[in-house]
Amino acid sequence: MEWLISLAIGVLTATGVYLTLRARTFPVVLGLTLLAYAVNIFLFAMGRLTVGLPAVIDKTATAAQYSDPLPQALVLTAIVIAFGMTAFLIVLALKARGELGNDHVDGLDTESDNYSNKEVK
């Protein structure tokens, strides 16, 4: 199971990094989503991989008889935050598409932009 999880994290991260470096906004949004998936699985794995064990601690249970509940709580928080952020980013990307007239992350230069436009290239 370990190699499968690490492979999944690695592939998701690599794809995410590649997509966030793209020039258009939609691949960037997808890339950030994949990075968020990768980090969620990573957080989950940090509580050690266990199969079929409860997260609720019984008083008589030893450390090997339950799975760590804390990373599950962390992942839940991270998922919610990533969800909200992605939704916001998509709306912002749409707004940028509407205002800049194209879907490039850097926008495209037009005559009407003033000095600070060239700053962000």
Place this chain on the structure above:
Amino acid sequence: MSHLVAWPVFLPLITGFLLILAHMGGIRLQRVISFLAVIGLVLLSAALISATSTDQYQVYLLGNWTAPFGIVLVLDRLSALMVAITSLLAVGALWYAMSTDTDKKGAHFHILFQMQLFGLNGAFLTGDVFNLFVFFEVLLLASYGLLLHGSGRLRTKAGLHYVVINLIGSTLFLFAVGALYGVLGTLNIADMAAKIAVAPQEDLGVIAAAGLLLLVVFGVKAAMFPLYLWMPSAYANTSAPVAALFAIMTKVGIYSIIRVHGTIFGSEAGELAYYYAPWVLGLGLITLLLAAFGVVASRGLREQVAYLVLASVATLLIGVGLMSPAALSATLYYLIHSTLIAGAMFLLADVILRGRGTYEDRFESGPSMPSAILIGSIFMFAAIAMTGMPPLSGFFGKVLILSAALDDAWFATIISVILVAGLITILSMARTGSLIFYKVLPDDSVPTSERGEPLNRMAFIAVIGLLLASPILVVFAQPITAFTESAANQVFNSATYIEAVLSTPAVTEVTN
């Protein structure tokens, strides 16, 4: 257990909810509520500072769960100082926003403003790394809204970059926190520090890597080289009160490095003690040089001020990287100065922009602005403070940092970089002042439609109020440096921090 420590976090949150309910009541009601809350925050932070007069840490157990199992809020001098700076800056920014009607240019300005303060105060007070992440997200989400407040193509574009880079920063934050949790099994900062001291040798590599990953995250927030490229355009293109409030946002990164790295990788950490400091120092020096070049190369005043903020952040990074109590004390003094003066500079740049009509803040000869003598003198005052010339506080802060740098092995490099960068910024600020205020076009060559609006005196009060911090910092330099010295000593004494957080008992009796 006193609830004082929790109030700076919950007051803006409750105010935010009230503002949502008050949305129907119109802008005037919102302004009254919002401003009262910010004044309340100033009073609260005064109470916080007086509560830290002894060397005691005030630990607040949220939900009455003892550390390291629950989330704790920890108040020490450093946190109290950061909360105080935030609330003072917020008063200035909010006053300016209200008197220029910036808050009417879009919905929910005041709610976002309060949520921003909620995130900032939470980040300054929390004693838990994951909770720090959550507060970072709160302040970032509010800052996205504030940054885009109003409208404009350039603002949207700069905002998109800002959001994307910060989302990547958040992902890295989670990777770093996850790795630290996987090895240390805890998220409480004090408990992490205690666990690192006894960590087995084979885990140290993972811990060191996670620590540096965390430094990257805070570097994004603090706009550290090479992660600063988002910052000048984001700050230059947003509305003035938001840019002024954002002067504290870069300092959140500085604070987090001092708090998280300073505690976890403090003197107790054995092999990893202060291993991050050379990185901070070196990157700070590079950032400072590049910021100075940016100040020269700017094509508008707002962009120039953004690079000046970058230069002050770089100076702070150098101070943190020197890792001595004297240097940290000087850094904190400079932090008070640079945050408040940078806020004032952003507001002043907006005053100048409004006075120059269609010429805005571009560096080209424009028409003479209304009340040019008043604005010009204040500009000179602010520029002296910002570039660190005597007799104002920027000079004192730099002298303190330079004298602390004398003990470092690299002192020749550090001192020459700071002085050369200072000289470059002084020269280009002098050029800016003469271009905007002296080289004006003759009155008859500019049509009235391209002229600026008269000076908004109510708004100008905010600029002067924030700038007053500079002479106050000089006149009361002795008590303020005494405070920053004891704050720095408290930070370096991480053993008592760990002890205080981990030994705080839960409240047993129920009080009504």
